Amino acid sequence: EDQVTQSPEALRLQEGESSSLNCSYTVSGLRGLFWYRQDPGKGPEFLFTLYSAGEEKEKERLKATLTKKESFLHITAPKPEDSATYLCAVRASGTSYDKVIFGPGTSLSVIP
């Protein structure tokens, strides 16, 4: 069964304390992995797309990496405004159409 899991469920960091969020997936035929940021009560905002193992993407304090079984979202020297829920999604080839499967998210809190 195609599945996407994220860990930890919640993460609390001090401002400036770097860390990583994990997204693990078991899908048949990966056709892309996507990271989103979601603020409370808002819709998700697209951050990155990764297609193949070894690929990396960066945006400000965020860097996303991809292996054959998981992706990491590295947060370097986070600031309070980085507090949000980070969602991971994968696009997997299906029998009749490609499916986009979302993980449950990691809730990040950055304390000043």
Add this chain to the structure above:
Amino acid sequence: DGGITQSPKYLFRKEGQNVTLSCEQNLNHDAMYWYRQDPGQGLRLIYYSQIVNDFQKGDIAEGYSVSREKKESFPLTVTSAQKNPTAFYLCASSIVAYTGELFFGEGSRLTVL
């Protein structure tokens, strides 16, 4: 500015009532989607549409209906047949179908009283 507009932001419904959530986009995107978000779960696809006058069921379509009469609009009706409708509903669009690069609206929170 281009984007997706969902309304209403908050909606309360009595049991047995149908309600319709509005979704309008001015991004000129072909594909549009409706997702449901519940605490602790990933977004789940309700319906999607690749093109005007065409739409397909997603993973949890039971108790929901949609229409796509215009490229810009993709309203979702939550019917009385939906057993557990209280949730956060998200509308999204993409340039083409079957991509994970989605643009989301601000969401509509439906509460059944």
